[in-house]
Amino acid sequence: MTRRILVGYVATDYGRDALNLAIALARGQDIELQVAVVAPQDGPYAGVYPHDRGYASILEEQLGQWLQGALEMIPDDVAAVGQVVRGESEAEGLIQAAEELDCFMIVVGAREGGVLRRYRVGSVAAALLHSSPVPVALAPHGYRQSGPISRITCMFGPKPGAVDVIGLSVQAARRRSAGLRLVSLLLVGNQDEEQLDDSTRAMNLGVLQSVTRYGNERLGETAQEMVEAGTASTQVVTGKTVDYAMDELDWEAEEVAVVGSSRMAARGRLFLGSTAAKMLRSIPVPMVVVPAGYTGLSTHTAEAGPAEEKTP
């Protein structure tokens, strides 16, 4: 069954980054891109006078041209449909479209950050990262990979409720036959019983224990199977700050990182946590942020991996 990704497109460089990421995510998968341009909506209370309807027609035509340009940039092996969607705000329009079009993910671009930064979360991405009901993928500035995705890195920390982010990563890696890297992020100073051991075996064990503890048993078993089969690896990164810890990670060009939402997120909604926000500063690859308690894709049981059966 074809699944859908919603691309929040704008006719700018970071809009094209989003498009590139969506293409990379869809490449080789049974995924159709819904390329959406959000048309701003004149609220009746805006007090705009005189009432000029001609403007809306001109705007509509321009949006259509931008959409056409976006569709022309998509290679022939990736299915895509264009949409002009409406919303009182860009984020609202995208969320509504994602729900109506049954998309499992929203892809947007990050704006150009400062020196050495790949990300600066713009207002639209920020709004999405704090309210989307489906995972949001952020394309770093200047993203030019063409896919397919080679590895998925699942980042989780020592807190309960990582089941959504680990589940999604395991599921996605299996479906895509991509590598999986389970990364446990430990900030020194955090109270944690996890022993830091240099040996690979001990490290694997530690991470897998964390998967069991912060995810669930079923996920722990699946992860262990994948590690044993050589399709998954584990890593513990530590540091005083997120920036230091992230320095220990190396990245593949076609990699995607997956992080969870803050505990402040309402169930089923996304809320970018402070740790994830800091990661954004140092991750050079696209980052997918998963809503809290996202069980995902319940309508697509045919594709469900083991993660699908987890208890919430």
Place this chain on the structure above:
Amino acid sequence: MTDRTPATPGRAATQSAAGTSAKGLTTGRVGLLGAVVIGISCIAPAYTLTSGLGPTIAEVGQYVPAILLLGFIPMLLVAFGYRELNNRVPDSGTSFTWATKAFGPYVGWMGGWGLIAATVIVLSNLAAVAVDFFYLLLAQITGNASLAELTTNLWVNIPTTLVFIAVAAYISYRGLESTQKVQYVLVGFQLLVLGGFAVAALVQAYSGGGFDVTPIQPSWFNPLEISDFSILAAGISLSIFMFWGWDVTLTMNEETKDPEKTPGRAATITVLVIIAVYVLSALAIIAWAGVGADGLGAGNPDNQESLFAVLAGPVMGPFALLMSIAILSSSFASLQSTMVSPARTLLAMGYYRALPPVFAKISPRFKSPGVATIASALAAAGFYTITRLLSENALWDTITALGLMICFYYGVTALACVWYFRRELFVSVRTTLFRFLFPLIGGLVLMVMFFITAFDSMDPDYGSGSSIGGLGMVFVLGMGVLVLGVVLMVWTRLRHPGFFLGETLRREDSVSDDTSSMLTV
């Protein structure tokens, strides 16, 4: 397998979220009360009264109630024509496109220019009024009266005004707009404060507490008492400024819950409320302060620019603070929402190649007219700076020049209605009235007002009495703006002739027009 759907606007619109029309307007959400609130908010009565009432009293003295009632009539007649055009050609609705279709590119261009000029002038005035009351409010809050004087210092006043304009332009460029809640609060607050002012002034006047108590006379409502036709014309063009924005309710259709009844009823209620507020305020001010030229008198030229800035304190005491808040908030909200208007007309003119195509640029990020918004803000800033430097009574002169400009583009549009429908004028009694008689009379009256006021304003003593080279400031401003328009039009004709050769918008009448005026680029 590739499924490539062409992104035609029409098709995409059918897939858009429920509850919106194809043109990006929210449908069926506005009830009668909401529509009245929108109408009042577009008029911004607290702002119009403080800046328009003084110049009007200066022209017609105590006959303000009469001139307000009289000034509404041409406004109403023209609004009927607007509504006809808006219903027939809803997808290309501005004075610019309508006048171009009816009268060809040159008149159409000037019609669009008149609208842009009027909105740019009102922007500069809104910003200036907001700045005046900003410093007045600061003074009232801190109890330091010298802060209110800051606004008379050009080195403070002009930069602050430019900042206000820039902020409003930025908000508009970002596509942010007022919400229902904000508008309800702003409108409710304005009406409450204005009502409070009027009641306080009347009670004081009739208990002998006013500055120059002048008992209300029935004759104030009788326009025939104004013997001089020039004074009548000047008063009417000012009162048209004070009703400007009222007709927004008539052009609301899909947005209302009941498109058949709501717009008409809302327009009626809006105008009744506004006339009541205006007449009550005018009566209260004249009864309390008289129309004398000394002290707090409403005829004192020093008070004309902003009556409430002068009178709110003596009448309302400590509650004058509320008046400052009401006027500051309403003028800033109007500043921001009005910024949208010239930008959109500039964009339309760029789109139809009546201006260099750069004006048609839409910001990909905010989906708003970027270049056109910046151009509007710069024009408003430039207009204000020049007027402030040249005139001692800049606000007064701009309001009078604005009245001129509104008469001009309203008149052009009303006559465009008659000519556009020339083959469908007498289909029924209804069309005879609404397409022919009403807009024709309204349009002619406004054009007559325009010419008389323009001619009279050559007199150096006209309006505030500022003049340049022996010509009245209002004439210089008004005609200067129109002549600038002609120069730009000729320049565009030479550099970008397409529009003027009928390549983008053709002359049409209502029968030949298939209403699909969009360019196929």
